Amino acid sequence: QGYETTLKAFDASLKKLGFDYVDLYLVHWPVKGKYKETYKALEKLYKDGYVRAIGVSNFQIHHLQDVLADCEIKPMVNQVEYHPRLTQKELLTFCRENGIQLEAWSPLMRGEILTEPTIVEIGKKYGKTPAQVVLRWDLQHSVVTIPKSVTPARIKENADIFDFSLTDEEMKQIDALNLNKRVGPDPDNFNF
Ligand SMILES: NC(=O)c1ccc[n+]([C@@H]2O[C@H](COP(=O)([O-])OP(=O)(O)OC[C@H]3O[C@@H](n4cnc5c(N)ncnc54)[C@H](OP(=O)(O)O)[C@@H]3O)[C@@H](O)[C@H]2O)c1
Known part of the structure; x- marks a missing residue:
């Protein structure tokens, strides 16, 4: 975080990757007093052609408002914890x-959500796994997902979600599982 340190870190990462540019570069956390300077560095990298899209991660509405107030280039992505137990409705709308x-x-x-009975039942109807149901729910909410797996069969499974769709009723049933429950830290009460 910080302007100069971010430019330096980007340079080191690009060299390690052996690339000329990256597709997406994000400010990982809204670190108090630093994230705006960090974002300015991302704007420079974008303008210089080293990054195709810039954005933020773990930003709440007030952090986004703060950046939007005086940025030159609007963040294109906000990567946040999001699943049926944390549906982030206001943030998604914003x-x-x-x-x-x-x-x-x-x-x-x-993995915690994969045994939830509503999701398991919906999966049975379509011959799909709970993971596929959850990822399809994301897709139908126009949310991009980055499920992680070290298991090749699961990686394939997680990409195989384009041959079925959830009904409005099923979307609502999954939305209703929200408990505002996080598995990771809360951006408003944790500072990296
Ligand atoms: N921006 C941030 O602050 C932030 C914070 C946390 C995470 N992330 C990113 O988000 C990505 C995903 O998050 P995550 O790894 O925390 O959680 P996740 O993707 O929700 O869950 C990963 C777990 O689910 C299992 N899994 C994956 N596909 C499955 C399937 N089809 N069926 C059953 N189990 C399955 C994986 O097991 P196996 O691997 O053993 O198959 C792994 O244990 C990571 O790549 C990470 O970089 C970003």
């Missing part, structure tokens, strides 16, 4: 209204 793509981290709640 991002939609401001042209910011919401991206879900821990979309499977690190």
Whole structure:
């Protein structure tokens, strides 16, 4: 975080990757007193052509408002914890209204949501696994997902969600599982 340190860190990462540019670069956390300077560095990297899209991660509405108030380039992505136990309705609406793509981290709640009976039942109806149902729910909410798996069969499974759709009623049933429950830290009460 910070302007100069971010430019330096980006340079080191680009060299390690052996690339000329990266597709997406995000400010990982709204670190108090630093995230705006960090975001300014991302704007420079974008303008210089080193990054195709810039954005933020773990930003709440008030952090986004703070950045939007005086940024030159609007954040294109906000990557946050998002799954059926943390549906982030207000944040999702705010991002939609401001042209910011919401991206879900821990979309499977690190596996915790995969035994939830409503999701299991919906999966049976379509011959799909609970993970596929959850990822399809994300897709139908226009939320980008980054499920993580080290298991090749699961990676394939997680990508195989384009041959079925959930009904409005099923979308609502999954929305109703929200408990505002996090598996990761709360951006308003934790500072990296
Ligand atoms: N921006 C941030 O602050 C932030 C914070 C946390 C995470 N992230 C990113 O978000 C990504 C995903 O988050 P995450 O790893 O915390 O949680 P996740 O993707 O919700 O869950 C990963 C867990 O689910 C299992 N899994 C994956 N696909 C499955 C399937 N089809 N069926 C059953 N189990 C399945 C994985 O097991 P196996 O691997 O053993 O198959 C792993 O244990 C990570 O790549 C991470 O970089 C970002």
